[in-house]
Amino acid sequence: MAKKKITCQSFLDDLSDYIDGDVAQEIRVTFEAHLAKCPNCWVVFDETQRTVEIFQGYDCHPLPENVKGRLLQTLSVKLKNA
Amino acid sequence: MSLRSTIDSQEVDDLELVTRTRAGDRASFDELVNRHAAKVFRLARHITRNDAEAEDFLQDAFYKAYTRLDQFNADAQFYTWLVRIAVNEALMRLRKRRNNKTVSLDAELETEDGSLRREAVSPDDNPEQEFSRDETRKLLEEAIDSLDEGYRTVFVLRDVEGMSTQETADLLELSISAVKSRLLRARLQLRDKLKGRLHSHG
Ligand SMILES: [Zn+2]
Numbered sequence: 001m002a003k004k005k006i007t008c009q010s011f012l013d014d015l016s017d018y019i020d021g022d023v024a025q026e027i028r029v030t031f032e033a034h035l036a037k038c039p040n041c042w043v044v045f046d047e048t049q050r051t052v053e054i055f056q057g058y059d060c061h062p063l064p065e066n067v068k069g070r071l072l073q074t075l076s077v078k079l080k081n082a
Numbered sequence: 083m084s085l086r087s088t089i090d091s092q093e094v095d096d097l098e099l100v101t102r103t104r105a106g107d108r109a110s111f112d113e114l115v116n117r118h119a120a121k122v123f124r125l126a127r128h129i130t131r132n133d134a135e136a137e138d139f140l141q142d143a144f145y146k147a148y149t150r151l152d153q154f155n156a157d158a159q160f161y162t163w164l165v166r167i168a169v170n171e172a173l174m175r176l177r178k179r180r181n182n183k184t185v186s187l188d189a190e191l192e193t194e195d196g197s198l199r200r201e202a203v204s205p206d207d208n209p210e211q212e213f214s215r216d217e218t219r220k221l222l223e224e225a226i227d228s229l230d231e232g233y234r235t236v237f238v239l240r241d242v243e244g245m246s247t248q249e250t251a252d253l254l255e256l257s258i259s260a261v262k263s264r265l266l267r268a269r270l271q272l273r274d275k276l277k278g279r280l281h282s283h284g
Contacts, residue, residue: 044270056244
């Protein structure tokens, strides 16, 4: 396979896949080489990856207890007639 | 409500609960509600951005699920099937609500025009050092709320719900490449939003 030249643009286009570990091995290697010598891309990569990790580590909008109670209540009424 | 006495929640899987519900056991459906209500609520809240609407929609989604349970295919995961009903319901409501403004969401990502901020920040600044867990969670919720709908739904399905690119594409009726490009934009926008917010106290 011909070695594709990595530009900042081509790295950025695949940034999500790279963060998700969803790129082929040979592409991953070329991206890693690019990151090692391109501080701009490294910053974007590092911050974006940390952003994703922060979101994955939090349960946003926890279910309020009264909402669950009302849900079961409403369903029990509606489903009697269903 | 003595659910716990009738169903030992860890031992029975969703599929079995569906089977029992179909056989007329309402307590089994209540257990499915117990298991999945929090996730469906979160999804609904993310998409609609409104607590009351999310609650309303939560009731509809489970009601619809119950009435369509005979269409559920046992090869699928119950939760995935439920999410499909829930997302369709939420998107339908959004479409009714909004006045048809369309934005180009899938244009090429520009890197030369300065829209993508690249300034370096200290590598070890950690939002959790300055904010409590609740405060951070609120910041995250607001950041997601501020995304355009097209980016928000993709981000929520992929990064919050953990669905695959293919599942997200199917659900939203988008191409794989549109899902990927929207996810990237959502992530980059969130990165910018959080950076601005989390640094304002520093
Ligand atoms: Zn670069």
